[in-house]
Amino acid sequence: MPTPPRAAPAAPRTALVHEWVAARAGAEQVFEVLAGLWPDADLHALTVDPAVALDLGGRRVRTTALDALPAPRALTLPLMPAAWAAHARDVQRSYDLVVTSHHAFATSNRLVAPGGVHLAYVHTPARYVWSPELDGRGTSPLLAPARRALAAADHRAARRVTAFAANSAEVARRVERFWGREATVVHPPVDVAAFAAAPAPTLDLPDGFLLALGRFVPYKNHLLAVDVAERARRPLVLAGAGPLLAALRERAATATVPVVVLDRPSRRTVHELLHRAAVLLFPTVEDFGIVPVEAMASGTPVVAPARGGSGETVLDGVSGALVDDLRVDALAAAVPRAEACTPDGCRRRAAAFDVGRFRERVLAWAGAHAGVLR
Structure with a gap:
């Protein structure tokens, strides 16, 4: 049977x-x-x-x-x-x-x-x-x-x-x-392919701006990013949302360089910012940090600490510049080092994620x- x-x-x-x-x-x-x-x-x-x-x-x-x-x-x-x-x-x-x-x-x-x-x-x-x-x-x-x-x-x-x-x-x-x-x-x-093509520019932004992107909360150090932009004598865009919005707008109004604060940017706006920025400033110790990888996928180099997730994702001299501490002078000095990195080098690094x-x-x-x- x-x-x-x-x-x-x-x-x-x-x-x-x-x-x-x-x-x-x-x-x-x-x-x-x-x-x-x-x-x-x-x-x-x-x-x-x-x-x-x-x-x-x-x-x-x-x-x-x-x-x-x-x-x-x-x-x-x-x-x-x-x-x-x-x-x-x-x-x-x-x-x-x-x-x-x-x-x-x-x-x-x-x-x-x-x-x-x-x-x-x-x-x-x-x-x-x-x-x-x-x-x-x-x-x-x-x-x-x-x-x-x-x-x-x-x-x-x-x-x-x-x-x-x-x-x-x-x-x-x-x-x-x-x-x-x-x-x-x-x-x-990270959807690397989604960041490959540059969107048509729609935002009125200063040339050569630095970008700090993320939630407006203390540990993201957006206020520190303003100090870095002033030391580097570069315009800055702060994009995000959170409880520090009012404080950031007050600080932007007194900054010695142009500082644009964008509240709750759309995904399309974020895409444009990442492509048009000269450098992403990431002055925080993150667990991983997807934003630096998105910047690299857009061909934009990153300035970030050598600790935390950015120490694993950003290749110093290839897709950005890493710093040993979050002092204003160290971060500002890293900006031209990051700008020497090529968009192709940034994108190749992003592909690993x-x-x-x-x-x-x-x-x-x-x-x-x-x-x-x-």
Whole structure:
């Protein structure tokens, strides 16, 4: 009697988890690409700003109870681990495979089923908990008890994760230092081809301007960029959004060189700025930093610190100039060194971080740890 054929194994129930969707920043772009790699996965996040345009295949992102709170995100930080735990009870579903995009407390989610696999792609362990020297939001002595409690909760959550990937060697070192875990380095994706062609100019901007692009928050050091532009005697464009907008406009009004402040630039405007800038100023120690790679993909060299992600992405003398510290004179002196780099050299360097390479490396990492669940 012939043996009946085996039934095909059921597709693994898969979830993708992200911290919050508040802007189309680097972490959100990673979430978007991950969603494309797992097109049937359920999507989860703490909160979602519906004005942020992400291509998630038409899927709804399920959010936690924090999405209904009007409080600023900084005030909800102590509530995040508990919100993730409650969310698992609210959705009443568990998953064979959970892939988490983490930079605060997303690994606290309890969505993985018993015997399932939880993979975490780490942008950084929460900087305001583990590295307050890099992010002033966690430096107040009044926050020390909350930091200790959150660090303990974060460490417990890390023990439940099957495997980690880190967006840079710098972050992999933090994962080992703070959580005692190893992490595979998988650099974030950049759509290099999207930055290849120069858009037609539409903005009235001074020639030879320096560009500082990113959220208007203290650790991005936009005020320092103004000082650098004054020392270098070059015009500057500040582009981004955030709570320091008014302070930056006040500083721009008193600067000794032309300083243009662009609030909430469109993607097309960002594209134009990256192509037309003489140099991107990136005066901050980032976990990875997608903006410098986007600049290099546009053929624009970068001035950045040799520490953090920029030390891994920018090749000194090829796609920009690296500095050992964030002093005004060192950054200003690096500008002409960066300008000596060629657009072709910048673009070749950027190709190492193309989105296609990210997809290949993430799937290889996931396959190594999730096996048939992938």
